[in-house]
Amino acid sequence: MKFHLHSAIRMAGSAALLLAGSSHAVAADAADTAIEAKIQARKPEIQKIVAEISAKRIEATINKLVSFHTRHTMSDTQSDTTGIGAARRWIKSELERCGAGNLDVQFDSHLHPVDRRIDKPTEIVNVVATLKGTSASDRYYVVSGHYDSRVTDIMNATGFAPGANDDASGTAAVMEMACVMARYKFDANIVFMTVAAEEQGLYGSGHFAQQAREKNLNIAGMFTNDIIGSSRSDTGLVDNKQVRLFAEGVPARKEMPDNIRTLVATGGENDSISRQLARHVKEQGERYVPDFKVTIINRADRYLRGGDHMPFLEQGYAALRFTEPAEDFNHQHQDVRTENGVKIGDLAEYVDFNYTAQVTRVNAAALASLALAPAAPSKVQVRTAKLENATSLVWEANKEADLAGYRIVWRDTTAADWQHAKYVGNVTEFTMDVSKDNVFFGVQAVDKDGNVSPATYPVPLR
Structure with missing residues (x-):
């Protein structure tokens, strides 16, 4: 556009x-x-931000996250080298280190009871880094990736679950944006968030979104980055020139609220707040990242699937999902193994770090343009x-x-x-x-x- x-x-x-x-x-x-x-x-500060996004740093972050062996939501929290506890403490320390005092980095936690995919009361911990705006604006923009991982058995909390693409790629993108953008000033507030328990049921993002609504937080837009690391499909086709951006139209509600009823009555099904946000992301992303396409998919997510933007949609916020062009399911939600000479598992060797950096640049350009601009009328x-x-x-x-x-x-x-x-x-x-x-x-x-x-x-x- x-x-x-x-x-x-x-x-x-x-x-x-x-x-x-x-x-x-x-x-x-x-x-x-x-x-x-x-x-x-093109605004000079946004051009600088985009230019400073580093594929090498993203690669190093993904490899570090993989090194924790598993980041399963119910994995070890005491070890300094293994499990989700070590991973979240490392993420927090990195954001504090690179934030140069400009990022307010906090754990956002809650104790989740036994559930379908949680067999014991479990502390769910998000790592939240907030870059305060320079104006009196109460607007927030949120960008997330989930740092938990899994293997074939969703309840297996000890098996090797590298989660390089799903979703160390999204986590690395968020961390890279936070570290680069912390050195710049914006009118509105930006929240860089790595969330847990996505695989168990979107519990980390769900908790944050619910708390935001209860506090009447003015979240003007939310992006989640989930599975943004591979440019190669399951057929071997390489497409490193586009990213899918999922944007909800008319929300699926049992009862239609008045604002949605008016939208439908005037033919505005394609003009929801998420679709308006997606148009802005596409325009700004393609402006600052040449020869790279933002392909808007007019669905909330992939067919009958979901991600960490869904709880924000449920709370009435505009929210979008970034995902690579075509997923390879041999490298997603799988035990690491070799079958018939084919290596299976979500390993870092299957991540295209340059592609991940391009998606990160689109995110950064869109976030910066939103946070520098006035609020939508x-x-x-x-x-x-x-x-x-x-x-x-x-x-x-x-x-x-x-x-x-x-x-x-x-x-x-x-x-x-x-x-x-x-x-x-x-x-x-x-x-x-x-x-x-x-x-x-x-x-x-x-x-x-x-x-x-x-x-x-x-x-x-x-």
């Missing part, structure tokens, strides 16, 4: 005619051109009091001190990504000479440096 400046200017023409006087229209076009150029420009509505072919949009003013204004984006009802854009200035209402019957609209907030928020889908103003 790439905006072309000449297209944005061309589409802005009809809207500009709504302004009083031709001289005002010319000035408006010039302002549109200037702000659009800022929006399209709130209470965006379409006036519906009278029948007309023009579309009047209204929204609530953002509170950021460095806000420049707002940008309206739109696309055909058959298009997946935004096709057109119009910067409208620092106003809270604008009328477009484009019919709401024929397109989908969104409103974005833009700051003075050209950082732009995800779009907010408008609901009817009755």
Whole structure:
């Protein structure tokens, strides 16, 4: 999804005619051109962050995690060299070391009772590193990977479970982002989190998401990175030029809440908060990581499967999952062994570290752009009091001190990504000479440096 400046200017023409006087229209076009150029420009700090992501460090982190023999949720917690306890203490110490005092690193734990995949009360411990924003913003962005591992028998807590791809790759990505991004300043808060008990039932992420909702934490977006380490499919096909990004549309709920009912009633099934977040990730990821595609999959996750973003979706947050193009199940959830001359198991030798670094760079670019930008506009509505072919949009003013204004984006009802854009200035209402019957609209907030928020889908103003 790439905006072309000449297209944005061309589409802005009809809207500009709504302004009083031709001289005002010319000035408006010039302002549109200037702000659009800022929006399209690559931001130097994001370019630096992306350039500093290191495949070598990611490789070293994955190998270190594999060295703990197993990271099963119910494995040893006392040893300094083996088991999940040693792994989480090492992760915490590494984040403290590389955070340069800028990361607040804490254990987030709870005691989980006996369950279908837990045969004894077990302490579930997430490692949470928070990079506080520089503004008064209460927004948080969360990125996670799960550091627990497993073999064929989900209850086997002692067998060799290297978990190199599932999910040392995601854990290494999160740690690498934390270490690099801790040296930079962002408006919003970023939480770098490695979670436990994903394999047992998403218990680590579930606990964090539930606590966040109970605290009414403003999590504006969440990514999980799970199985991002291999570019080779089970057929041997190598695809190191894309990553899948799973994004939920209409949530699967027994009863449909009013906001989702309105989304469906206006045809906005493809405009959920997670889909809006995914569009932003795709645009920013592809902008800063050349020749690498972010392929949005319009599902919450792989077919009837799930990951650590699911508890966040259940709590009403926008959440996405990154996963490699095609999984090789010989190297996932398997005892390490050789059968008929074929080596089976989730070993580090099957991880493509350069590919993992590329996925990490996409994550970092998206996170940085989100945390630098204003919040997505709130209470965006379409006036519906009278029948007309023009579309009047209204929204609530953002509170950021460095806000420049707002940008309206739109696309055909058959298009997946935004096709057109119009910067409208620092106003809270604008009328477009484009019919709401024929397109989908969104409103974005833009700051003075050209950082732009995800779009907010408008609901009817009755």
